[in-house]
Amino acid sequence: MQKVVVLTYSMRPVLLSGTQFEFRTMEAEERKRIVREVFGDSSSSDEEQQQQQRRRQQFPAIAAFNGGNSSATVNDCHYIWERIKEINGLWLCPEFLPPEHQSSLLRAIDDEGWFTEGFHNQAHRFGDLPAWAIKLSSCIREAAYFSKYVSECGDMESWDLNNEESCPLPSKLLWREPFFDQLIAHVYQPGEGICAHVDLMRFEDGIAIVSLESTCVMHFSPVENETCRIMDVEIQNKLAPMKIPILLSPGSLILMHGDARYLWKHEIKRDPGFQVWGGQELCQKRRTSITLRKLCPQV
Numbered sequence: 433m434q435k436v437v438v439l440t441y442s443m444r445p446v447l448l449s450g451t452q453f454e455f456r457t458m459e460a461e462e463r464k465r466i467v468r469e470v471f472g473d474s475s476s477s478d479e480e481q482q483q484q485q486r487r488r489q490q491f492p493a494i495a496a497f498n499g500g501n502s503s504a505t506v507n508d509c510h511y512i513w514e515r516i517k518e519i520n521g522l523w524l525c526p527e528f529l530p531p532e533h534q535s536s537l538l539r540a541i542d543d544e545g546w547f548t549e550g551f552h553n554q555a556h557r558f559g560d561l562p563a564w565a566i567k568l569s570s571c572i573r574e575a576a577y578f579s580k581y582v583s584e585c586g587d588m589e590s591w592d593l594n595n596e597e598s599c600p601l602p603s604k605l606l607w608r609e610p611f612f613d614q615l616i617a618h619v620y621q622p623g624e625g626i627c628a629h630v631d632l633m634r635f636e637d638g639i640a641i642v643s644l645e646s647t648c649v650m651h652f653s654p655v656e657n658e659t660c661r662i663m664d665v666e667i668q669n670k671l672a673p674m675k676i677p678i679l680l681s682p683g684s685l686i687l688m689h690g691d692a693r694y695l696w697k698h699e700i701k702r703d704p705g706f707q708v709w710g711g712q713e714l715c716q717k718r719r720t721s722i723t724l725r726k727l728c729p730q731v
Protein backbone atom coordinates (compact mmCIF):
# COMPACT_ATOMS: atom_id res chain seq x y z
CA MET A 433 0.00 0.00 0.00
CA GLN A 434 1.27 3.46 -0.90
CA LYS A 435 1.72 5.70 2.10
CA VAL A 436 1.73 9.46 1.78
CA VAL A 437 2.56 11.80 4.61
CA VAL A 438 0.86 15.15 4.39
CA LEU A 439 1.86 17.95 6.71
CA THR A 440 -1.17 19.79 7.83
CA TYR A 441 -2.47 21.93 10.65
CA SER A 442 -4.83 19.48 12.26
CA MET A 443 -4.66 15.75 12.90
CA ARG A 444 -6.89 13.91 10.41
CA PRO A 445 -5.78 10.39 9.45
CA VAL A 446 -7.84 9.22 6.45
CA LEU A 447 -7.77 6.26 4.07
CA LEU A 448 -8.35 6.99 0.39
CA SER A 449 -8.56 4.35 -2.37
CA GLY A 450 -5.74 2.13 -1.19
CA THR A 451 -3.44 4.98 -0.24
CA GLN A 452 -2.92 5.75 3.37
CA PHE A 453 -2.61 9.43 4.01
CA GLU A 454 -1.15 10.28 7.33
CA PHE A 455 -1.70 13.87 8.37
CA ARG A 456 0.78 15.31 10.81
CA THR A 457 0.36 18.57 12.64
CA MET A 458 2.91 21.34 12.24
CA GLU A 459 3.88 24.04 14.64
CA ALA A 460 3.83 27.63 13.41
CA GLU A 461 7.62 27.87 13.21
CA GLU A 462 7.93 24.66 11.26
CA ARG A 463 5.20 25.87 8.93
CA LYS A 464 7.09 29.09 8.28
CA ARG A 465 10.31 27.17 7.62
CA ILE A 466 8.60 24.87 5.13
CA VAL A 467 6.87 27.78 3.37
CA ARG A 468 10.26 29.51 3.11
CA GLU A 469 11.84 26.31 1.83
CA VAL A 470 9.14 25.72 -0.76
CA PHE A 471 8.57 29.28 -1.89
CA GLY A 472 11.94 30.81 -1.08
CA ASP A 473 12.71 34.23 0.42
CA SER A 474 13.56 36.14 -2.73
CA SER A 475 12.76 35.47 -6.35
CA SER A 476 13.80 36.22 -9.89
CA SER A 477 11.05 36.01 -12.49
CA ASP A 478 12.06 32.43 -13.41
CA GLU A 479 11.97 31.41 -9.80
CA GLU A 480 8.68 33.18 -9.39
CA GLN A 481 7.16 31.13 -12.20
CA GLN A 482 8.40 27.94 -10.64
CA GLN A 483 7.00 29.03 -7.31
CA GLN A 484 3.63 29.68 -8.90
CA GLN A 485 3.71 26.27 -10.53
CA ARG A 486 4.43 24.66 -7.18
CA ARG A 487 1.66 26.64 -5.54
CA ARG A 488 -0.80 25.53 -8.21
CA GLN A 489 0.12 21.92 -7.55
CA GLN A 490 -0.27 22.40 -3.83
CA PHE A 491 -3.54 24.30 -3.99
CA PRO A 492 -5.51 22.87 -6.90
CA ALA A 493 -8.88 24.21 -5.72
CA ILE A 494 -9.23 26.88 -8.37
CA ALA A 495 -8.27 24.48 -11.12
CA ALA A 496 -10.68 21.86 -9.80
CA PHE A 497 -13.46 24.45 -9.83
CA ASN A 498 -13.27 24.61 -13.58
CA GLY A 499 -13.14 20.92 -14.36
CA GLY A 500 -9.41 20.65 -13.79
CA ASN A 501 -8.42 23.41 -16.18
CA SER A 502 -5.47 24.94 -14.37
CA SER A 503 -5.25 27.87 -16.81
CA ALA A 504 -8.30 29.25 -15.02
CA THR A 505 -6.26 30.22 -11.97
CA VAL A 506 -7.12 33.77 -10.99
CA ASN A 507 -4.36 36.38 -11.16
CA ASP A 508 -1.82 33.64 -11.64
CA CYS A 509 -2.05 32.58 -8.03
CA HIS A 510 -1.95 36.05 -6.59
CA TYR A 511 -5.11 37.66 -5.44
CA ILE A 512 -5.20 41.39 -5.09
CA TRP A 513 -6.86 42.49 -1.90
CA GLU A 514 -7.89 45.87 -0.55
CA ARG A 515 -7.64 46.42 3.15
CA ILE A 516 -10.47 48.71 4.23
CA LYS A 517 -8.45 51.06 6.36
CA GLU A 518 -11.36 52.49 8.36
CA ILE A 519 -12.42 49.03 9.59
CA ASN A 520 -9.96 46.63 11.16
CA GLY A 521 -10.41 43.13 9.84
CA LEU A 522 -12.36 44.02 6.68
CA TRP A 523 -10.80 42.93 3.39
CA LEU A 524 -12.13 43.04 -0.16
CA CYS A 525 -10.91 40.96 -3.09
CA PRO A 526 -12.71 42.61 -6.03
CA GLU A 527 -11.71 40.03 -8.65
CA PHE A 528 -11.91 36.83 -6.70
CA LEU A 529 -13.86 34.76 -9.25
CA PRO A 530 -13.53 35.20 -13.01
CA PRO A 531 -16.76 35.23 -15.05
CA GLU A 532 -16.65 31.50 -15.92
CA HIS A 533 -16.43 30.56 -12.25
CA GLN A 534 -19.27 32.93 -11.40
CA SER A 535 -21.45 31.21 -14.00
CA SER A 536 -20.61 27.72 -12.75
CA LEU A 537 -21.37 28.79 -9.19
CA LEU A 538 -24.74 30.21 -10.27
CA ARG A 539 -25.47 26.97 -12.12
CA ALA A 540 -24.56 24.95 -9.01
CA ILE A 541 -26.95 27.04 -6.89
CA ASP A 542 -29.62 26.68 -9.54
CA ASP A 543 -29.15 22.90 -9.59
CA GLU A 544 -29.79 22.78 -5.84
CA GLY A 545 -33.37 23.83 -6.66
CA TRP A 546 -33.53 26.13 -3.62
CA PHE A 547 -35.05 29.04 -5.47
CA THR A 548 -37.40 27.37 -7.93
CA GLU A 549 -40.34 28.81 -5.98
CA GLY A 550 -40.09 32.50 -6.80
CA PHE A 551 -40.93 33.57 -3.23
CA HIS A 552 -37.91 31.82 -1.67
CA ASN A 553 -35.00 34.21 -1.37
CA GLN A 554 -32.76 32.60 1.24
CA ALA A 555 -31.40 29.06 1.70
CA HIS A 556 -29.40 27.87 4.72
CA ARG A 557 -27.21 24.83 4.79
CA PHE A 558 -25.53 23.49 7.95
CA GLY A 559 -22.92 20.79 8.52
CA ASP A 560 -21.73 19.01 5.39
CA LEU A 561 -21.67 21.59 2.63
CA PRO A 562 -22.36 20.69 -1.01
CA ALA A 563 -19.25 19.85 -3.06
CA TRP A 564 -19.32 23.18 -4.90
CA ALA A 565 -19.34 25.05 -1.57
CA ILE A 566 -16.39 23.01 -0.31
CA LYS A 567 -14.48 23.94 -3.48
CA LEU A 568 -15.49 27.54 -3.02
CA SER A 569 -14.19 27.42 0.58
CA SER A 570 -10.86 26.07 -0.69
CA CYS A 571 -10.68 28.89 -3.23
CA ILE A 572 -11.29 31.39 -0.43
CA ARG A 573 -8.51 29.86 1.63
CA GLU A 574 -6.19 29.98 -1.37
CA ALA A 575 -7.08 33.57 -2.08
CA ALA A 576 -6.45 34.58 1.52
CA TYR A 577 -3.15 32.75 1.57
CA PHE A 578 -1.78 33.91 -1.81
CA SER A 579 -2.70 37.48 -1.16
CA LYS A 580 -1.13 40.68 -2.28
CA TYR A 581 -2.47 44.01 -1.20
CA VAL A 582 -1.92 47.63 -1.97
CA SER A 583 -0.19 49.19 1.02
CA GLU A 584 -0.82 52.70 2.42
CA CYS A 585 2.03 54.03 0.27
CA GLY A 586 0.60 52.44 -2.88
CA ASP A 587 3.12 49.57 -3.16
CA MET A 588 2.06 46.03 -3.85
CA GLU A 589 2.85 43.97 -0.78
CA SER A 590 2.73 40.24 -0.17
CA TRP A 591 1.46 38.63 2.96
CA ASP A 592 4.15 38.81 5.57
CA LEU A 593 4.01 35.65 7.66
CA ASN A 594 5.24 37.63 10.65
CA ASN A 595 2.56 40.28 10.35
CA GLU A 596 -0.99 39.00 10.71
CA GLU A 597 -2.33 42.46 9.86
CA SER A 598 -1.07 42.10 6.31
CA CYS A 599 -3.18 38.97 5.77
CA PRO A 600 -6.92 38.95 5.09
CA LEU A 601 -7.40 36.31 7.82
CA PRO A 602 -5.29 35.49 10.88
CA SER A 603 -3.72 32.06 10.54
CA LYS A 604 -5.76 30.52 13.37
CA LEU A 605 -8.89 31.20 11.30
CA LEU A 606 -7.31 30.45 7.95
CA TRP A 607 -6.23 26.94 8.95
CA ARG A 608 -9.16 25.85 11.11
CA GLU A 609 -11.01 22.70 10.09
CA PRO A 610 -13.53 22.76 8.70
CA PHE A 611 -12.92 26.22 7.32
CA PHE A 612 -16.70 26.76 7.01
CA ASP A 613 -19.65 24.54 7.89
CA GLN A 614 -22.60 26.81 7.27
CA LEU A 615 -23.72 28.67 4.21
CA ILE A 616 -26.51 31.00 3.27
CA ALA A 617 -27.40 31.74 -0.31
CA HIS A 618 -29.39 34.94 -0.77
CA VAL A 619 -31.20 36.01 -3.91
CA TYR A 620 -32.23 39.66 -3.96
CA GLN A 621 -34.56 41.15 -6.56
CA PRO A 622 -34.04 44.83 -7.46
CA GLY A 623 -34.97 46.99 -4.49
CA GLU A 624 -34.41 44.15 -1.96
CA GLY A 625 -31.56 44.19 0.53
CA ILE A 626 -30.65 43.21 4.06
CA CYS A 627 -31.04 45.43 7.11
CA ALA A 628 -28.11 46.50 9.29
CA HIS A 629 -26.92 43.62 11.47
CA VAL A 630 -24.00 41.92 13.12
CA ASP A 631 -23.97 38.21 12.28
CA LEU A 632 -25.24 36.00 15.12
CA MET A 633 -22.83 35.09 17.91
CA ARG A 634 -23.50 31.39 17.28
CA PHE A 635 -21.02 31.78 14.43
CA GLU A 636 -17.30 31.99 14.95
CA ASP A 637 -15.12 34.86 13.83
CA GLY A 638 -14.04 34.84 10.18
CA ILE A 639 -16.93 35.28 7.73
CA ALA A 640 -16.81 35.31 3.92
CA ILE A 641 -19.30 36.79 1.47
CA VAL A 642 -19.10 36.08 -2.28
CA SER A 643 -21.14 38.34 -4.56
CA LEU A 644 -22.68 37.33 -7.87
CA GLU A 645 -24.76 39.11 -10.50
CA SER A 646 -25.78 42.72 -9.87
CA THR A 647 -23.22 45.05 -8.28
CA CYS A 648 -24.31 46.64 -5.01
CA VAL A 649 -23.03 48.88 -2.25
CA MET A 650 -22.79 47.37 1.23
CA HIS A 651 -22.61 49.91 4.06
CA PHE A 652 -20.75 49.31 7.32
CA SER A 653 -21.65 51.34 10.42
CA PRO A 654 -20.26 51.08 13.95
CA VAL A 655 -22.30 49.18 16.53
CA GLU A 656 -23.75 51.63 19.06
CA ASN A 657 -22.37 50.86 22.48
CA GLU A 658 -21.97 52.36 25.91
CA THR A 659 -19.09 54.54 24.76
CA CYS A 660 -21.31 56.06 22.08
CA ARG A 661 -24.06 56.76 24.61
CA ILE A 662 -21.80 58.66 26.97
CA MET A 663 -19.98 60.60 24.28
CA ASP A 664 -20.87 64.25 23.93
CA VAL A 665 -23.36 65.22 21.25
CA GLU A 666 -20.77 66.80 18.99
CA ILE A 667 -18.78 63.58 18.81
CA GLN A 668 -21.96 61.57 18.41
CA ASN A 669 -23.03 63.74 15.49
CA LYS A 670 -19.68 63.21 13.86
CA LEU A 671 -19.96 59.46 14.32
CA ALA A 672 -23.68 59.02 13.69
CA PRO A 673 -23.64 59.31 9.92
CA MET A 674 -20.47 57.26 9.71
CA LYS A 675 -21.19 54.67 7.05
CA ILE A 676 -18.39 53.10 5.11
CA PRO A 677 -19.55 52.07 1.63
CA ILE A 678 -17.99 49.01 -0.02
CA LEU A 679 -18.63 48.18 -3.66
CA LEU A 680 -19.47 44.50 -4.11
CA SER A 681 -19.06 43.73 -7.78
CA PRO A 682 -19.87 40.31 -9.28
CA GLY A 683 -17.16 37.81 -8.40
CA SER A 684 -15.91 39.84 -5.44
CA LEU A 685 -15.21 38.41 -2.00
CA ILE A 686 -15.16 40.10 1.38
CA LEU A 687 -13.65 38.64 4.51
CA MET A 688 -14.56 39.95 7.95
CA HIS A 689 -12.86 39.21 11.21
CA GLY A 690 -12.29 40.91 14.55
CA ASP A 691 -13.69 44.46 14.64
CA ALA A 692 -15.31 44.12 11.22
CA ARG A 693 -17.22 41.05 12.39
CA TYR A 694 -18.11 42.14 15.96
CA LEU A 695 -18.01 45.95 16.16
CA TRP A 696 -19.48 46.94 12.80
CA LYS A 697 -22.92 46.28 11.33
CA HIS A 698 -23.31 45.65 7.63
CA GLU A 699 -26.36 46.34 5.48
CA ILE A 700 -27.49 46.56 1.87
CA LYS A 701 -30.15 49.15 1.30
CA ARG A 702 -31.44 49.13 -2.23
CA ASP A 703 -34.00 51.90 -1.85
CA PRO A 704 -33.59 54.74 -4.33
CA GLY A 705 -30.71 57.01 -3.33
CA PHE A 706 -28.72 54.39 -1.38
CA GLN A 707 -27.00 52.50 -4.17
CA VAL A 708 -24.74 55.29 -5.35
CA TRP A 709 -21.12 54.85 -6.36
CA GLY A 710 -18.91 57.59 -7.85
CA GLY A 711 -21.91 59.93 -7.84
CA GLN A 712 -23.94 57.53 -10.02
CA GLU A 713 -26.97 55.52 -8.96
CA LEU A 714 -26.17 51.85 -9.72
CA CYS A 715 -28.41 49.96 -12.09
CA GLN A 716 -30.10 47.19 -10.08
CA LYS A 717 -30.73 43.70 -11.29
CA ARG A 718 -31.03 40.40 -9.45
CA ARG A 719 -28.18 39.83 -7.01
CA THR A 720 -27.06 36.53 -5.47
CA SER A 721 -24.66 36.17 -2.57
CA ILE A 722 -23.13 33.31 -0.65
CA THR A 723 -22.20 33.78 2.99
CA LEU A 724 -19.86 31.19 4.52
CA ARG A 725 -19.36 30.87 8.26
CA LYS A 726 -18.35 28.38 10.92
CA LEU A 727 -20.64 27.42 13.78
CA CYS A 728 -19.27 27.84 17.30
CA PRO A 729 -18.65 24.52 19.03
CA GLN A 730 -21.70 23.40 21.02
CA VAL A 731 -21.32 23.62 24.79
Ligand SMILES: O=C(O)CCC(=O)C(=O)O
Binds near residue numbers: 616626641698
Ligand atom coordinates in the same frame (compact mmCIF):
# COMPACT_ATOMS: atom_id res chain seq x y z
O1 LIG B 1 -25.95 39.41 0.76
C1 LIG B 1 -24.97 39.85 1.31
O2 LIG B 1 -23.99 40.28 0.69
C2 LIG B 1 -24.91 39.93 2.83
C3 LIG B 1 -25.41 38.71 3.49
C4 LIG B 1 -25.26 38.78 4.97
O3 LIG B 1 -24.92 39.77 5.54
C5 LIG B 1 -25.51 37.58 5.77
O4 LIG B 1 -25.81 36.51 5.22
O5 LIG B 1 -25.40 37.67 7.02
Ligand SMILES: [Fe+2]
Binds near residue numbers: 629630631698
Ligand atom coordinates in the same frame (compact mmCIF):
# COMPACT_ATOMS: atom_id res chain seq x y z
FE1 LIG C 1 -24.36 39.37 7.60
